Amino acid sequence: MQKPWENERLLSLVRVHAELRQALRRARQLELENRLLRAEGMPEFIAGAPSMQPVLELIAQVGPSDANVLITGEHGTGKEIVARLLHAASPGADGVGDGECRRAAGGNV
Numbered sequence: 704m705q706k707p708w709e710n711e712r713l714l715s716l717v718r719v720h721a722e723l724r725q726a727l728r729r730a731r732q733l734e735l736e737n738r739l740l741r742a743e744g745m746p747e748f749i750a751g752a753p754s755m756q757p758v759l760e761l762i763a764q765v766g767p768s769d770a771n772v773l774i775t776g777e778h779g780t781g782k783e784i785v786a787r788l789l790h791a792a793s794p795g796a797d798g799v800g801d802g803e804c805r806r807a808a809g810g811n812v
Contacts, residue, residue, distance in 0.1 A: 735766060
């Protein structure tokens with residue numbers, strides 16, 4: 704951007720970048736959903752509520768990385784399902800590691 708800038712051009716650039724970011728985020732989410740739908744043996748994960756969208760976005764963001772993730776919550780809240788979804792979205796989703804994760808967590812994932 705050259706100085707002095709034109710306000711309309713600056714606003715237009717900011718608008719375009721914001722729309723691009725939203726489109727990329729949506730594409731990541733759809734890619735994850737497609738990958739999870741194609742995965743065999745995965746638990747059913749119903750996340751239609753708007754309050755679950757941040758969870759899906761976080762899974763889509765963290766899943767493809769090699770980051771370690773600690774999932775906490777009360778009994779029966781779906782921690783194991785989220786762990787399986789994260790694993791399915793990860794680069795190492797080849798079926799290896801599921802038992803290792805359980806043993807490392809003392810059987811509680």
